[in-house]
């Protein structure tokens with residue numbers, strides 16, 4: 234018998250989170266484990282409950298999408314506490330990056346059981362420091378991608394509105410943000426080399442995918458010990474709309490306006506040569522305003538039942 238913390242989120246997966254959370258708890262309890270339910274009324278309150286109880290746990294299990302995996306990362310990374318992920322969100326980029334099943338509670342719990350018997354994978358995570366990182370999780374870790382470009386502006390507006398709900402929120406936010414777009418001014422310091430430029434997209438990728446399967450950084454892998462800076466030069470609004478569909482298969486790699494730079498450390502700061510950068514988002518969650526410093530924390534997270542193919 235193991236002591237497992239579990240965090241569920243009723244809002245995950247367009248409202249299916251409560252039902253899936255109940256199913257996951259029942260399946261884990263049937264395995265004979267002692268469960269401590271650390272779910273609270275918000276992401277921050279659940280995080281704080283998990284931090285208070287983490288020393289009592291053999292592992293933490295999160296049920297939901299990337300927001301919940303992002304929560305689990307904060308508690309488990311660099312602490313040798315294994316993380317179990319029951320992927321039940323709209324995107325599940327982190328679960329996909331470690332080859333875990335989606336929307337299949339029995340299969341996800343079976344992987345957690347495999348993990349408790351020793352089948353685990355250790356992955357890199359991004360570690361973010363900065364004065365404006367949102368409380369309570371500082372420094373902030375991420376599993377998939379951190380972005381402070383046009384997609385972060387869309388995410389930021391989507392977060393500020395209550396209607397419509399679900400994926401439609403992002404359509405509304407895109408329709409609002411693209412017409413207002415003007416290239417951002419950014420000062421970058423990448424492994425000690427510094428420059429300023431204007432850009433459309435500035436992202437730091439640990440995994441290949443973000444935004445529910447968009448292949449923003451095809452060359453990334455969550456166990457290669459590096460991050461990739463993804464930069465897109467200034468573009469017209471029409472070209473941005475043309476770029477987005479290319480992320481579905483990663484074909485933007487052949488666009489000369491998009492650059493990929495392998496890095497251990499990336500510092501992102503606003504620069505007056507262009508429009509103000511939006512606040513950064515990572516794994517779909519608000520991280521906070523720039524300046525931010527991102528470093529790679531190699532193999533800092535152990536995922537139960539993760540596979541070495543890592544979703545490539």
Ligand SMILES: Nc1ncnc2c1ncn2[C@@H]1O[C@H](COP(=O)(O)OP(=O)(O)OP(=O)(O)O)[C@@H](O)[C@H]1O
Pocket residue numbers: 241242243244245246247272273274275276279296297298299300301302321322323324325326445516517518
């Ligand atoms: N207890 C809670 N009550 C309300 N909202 C919560 C709670 N816990 C987390 N949240 C928020 O709910 C949002 C959605 O969660 P989650 O990411 O798990 O699902 P999703 O959006 O369906 O999946 P994905 O992020 O993979 O697309 C997150 O932004 C998270 O901060």
